[in-house]
Amino acid sequence: MYNTDMPTRAELPSSAQLLRSTFIAAAVAAALLVTVVLPAEYGIDPTGTGRALGLAEMGEIKTQLHQEAEADRAKDQAGQTPAPVAPATPAAPEQRSSLFGSIFAHLGIGSAQAQTAPAAAKSQEFSVTLKPGEGTEVKAAMRKGARLTYSWKVDGGTVNHDTHGDGPGGKEVSYSKGRSVPEDEGELTAAFDGNHGWFWRNRGSAPVTVKLTASGDFGDLKHMK
Numbered sequence: 001m002y003n004t005d006m007p008t009r010a011e012l013p014s015s016a017q018l019l020r021s022t023f024i025a026a027a028v029a030a031a032l033l034v035t036v037v038l039p040a041e042y043g044i045d046p047t048g049t050g051r052a053l054g055l056a057e058m059g060e061i062k063t064q065l066h067q068e069a070e071a072d073r074a075k076d077q078a079g080q081t082p083a084p085v086a087p088a089t090p091a092a093p094e095q096r097s098s099l100f101g102s103i104f105a106h107l108g109i110g111s112a113q114a115q116t117a118p119a120a121a122k123s124q125e126f127s128v129t130l131k132p133g134e135g136t137e138v139k140a141a142m143r144k145g146a147r148l149t150y151s152w153k154v155d156g157g158t159v160n161h162d163t164h165g166d167g168p169g170g171k172e173v174s175y176s177k178g179r180s181v182p183e184d185e186g187e188l189t190a191a192f193d194g195n196h197g198w199f200w201r202n203r204g205s206a207p208v209t210v211k212l213t214a215s216g217d218f219g220d221l222k223h224m225k
Helices: 014-044 055-079 095-105 111-116
Strands: 124-129 135-142 147-155 160-167 170-182 182-190 193-199 209-214
Touching: 055 160, 055 170, 055 193, 095 111, 124 135, 124 193, 147 193, 160 182, 170 182
Parallel strands: none
Antiparallel strands: 124 209, 135 193, 147 182, 147 209, 160 170, 160 193
């Protein structure tokens, strides 16, 4: 009835063997945590292995950009009214069907028809100049699942960047980060309803200008500070 014979008690691993295997697995996990995860995510490299592998610099970039973004966000919250999630400008006629569809879908009214309605694509350009040490954010309101194709380039130098999003209830997501980057391009798919875009900081000694082009399903690009 069985294709293979059942193992005998002598063939089963002993408690000592299982315990040894558990200790080995825990040791491997701890080694990976210290040599890979901590350097790559937090810039913490107690053994020096992460820096030798180039992971410590990655973690330092992530930590620095996160601290800068949090500092700027705290300043904005202290001195300004938080930016609304929905775009301030009235929706164009071709966009109203998708806007109403989103509302109806949330209320459960005509959800099938609303969700299948095609989203209106748009294209917009934005330019911002940063003094040495200055940072800024440019974002657009996007619904969950909406897509935006972007390309930006720095005139006069490089910038540190964090492509990310934030939404109601303290939601946050980071799509990509970099340090001393002259340009970047890609596609951003909103992880949730909220504001999604870019944080740039000029760490050079001269002013730079970031020129951004975006196209897809999003509200108007806005300078957040």
